[in-house]
Amino acid sequence: MVSTPKAPDPEKTAAAQSGMNRDTxxxxxxxxMVNQVTPDGKLTYNQTGTSSFVDSKGNTVTTPTYTATTTLSPxxxxxxxxxxxxxxxxxTIANERSNFLKDYLAKPFDVNAETEKKLYDLGTARLDPRFEQQRDELNTRLIASGIRPGTAAYDQQMSQxxxxxxxxxxxxxxxxxxxxxxEASYERAQPLNEISALLSGSQVQSPSFVNTPSANVGGVDYSGLVQNKYNAEVQQSNAAMGGLFGLLSAPFQMFKFxxxxLKRDIRRVGTLDNGLPVYxxxxxxxxxxELGLMAHEVEEIRPxxxxxxxxxxxxxDYERAV
Structure with missing residues (x-):
């Protein structure tokens, strides 16, 4: 008899789909993981082990682990x-130089008074002669203008x-x-600047590589394929069932090859009540x-x-055979 296909097991289908996704x-x-070779060195990938995890069904899944190795040219x-x-x-030098910083920075910042006085003295040495000359010129100009020493106008000008x-x-x-x-700030910061410069020259440099071209592998929609196959089998089964019922009920020609x-693509789809297979x-x-019988089989039951x-x-003769 014609049978209806069994529906696919969702758990088995999901497990198969997960496995295919993992394979992808x-x-x-x-x-x-493309190995790179440049004039300055090379980058290679090698499988160095495996890692495992337990999936939702309690099964242990093992996947490979890789190591990228950089090798410089000689x-x-x-x-x-x-x-x-x-x-x-x-x-090393920066470390040695930094040993004195604890005591060095503990000292309070102090502007050198001697430096300040020296700078002031240098300035006054230039200003004093100029101001004396300007005072004499002002005195001469006031007297020539009729403003004599001891007057209010004279005292006011000299005061200004x-x-x-x-x-x-x-x-x-x-x-x-x-x-x-x-100057004091510069002198205090000089040791710190030296140590900072030494440290900047001893920084660790990370290697850099060109970007690896990315290739995408399309996944397999296994769940969809299983469902489509099941749907096709159901449709084929329904068609075979309808064809079989039609074979049993329809009037036949007297004889048919x-x-x-004379036939090809032969597939058995059911059985009549008298035991004859239907193809x-x-x-x-x-x-x-088409749906029909095989003459050599009919000959054995209905010669x-x-x-x-x-x-x-x-x-x-299908009417006699059925």
Missing amino acids: ALTQQAIN QQQAIKNQTDAASLNLG FEQSRNDAYNNLALTGRQQAFN SDIR SYRMKDGGPY EAVITHESGFKMV
């Missing part, structure tokens, strides 16, 4: 060795002159102090799929329903 991922990873390796040695020396000279000396003092502060030698097939001379055509091929 591993294939894609292997394709993307010339670049020699440069690296020298650079590493120089960096180590700079780092002294005030401007005072301002100049005050500005000189402030400028000298700022310059002294800058049913010799197996799906196509005639060798073309045409669509009266079979005749031999003058061409030598057997024919079946």
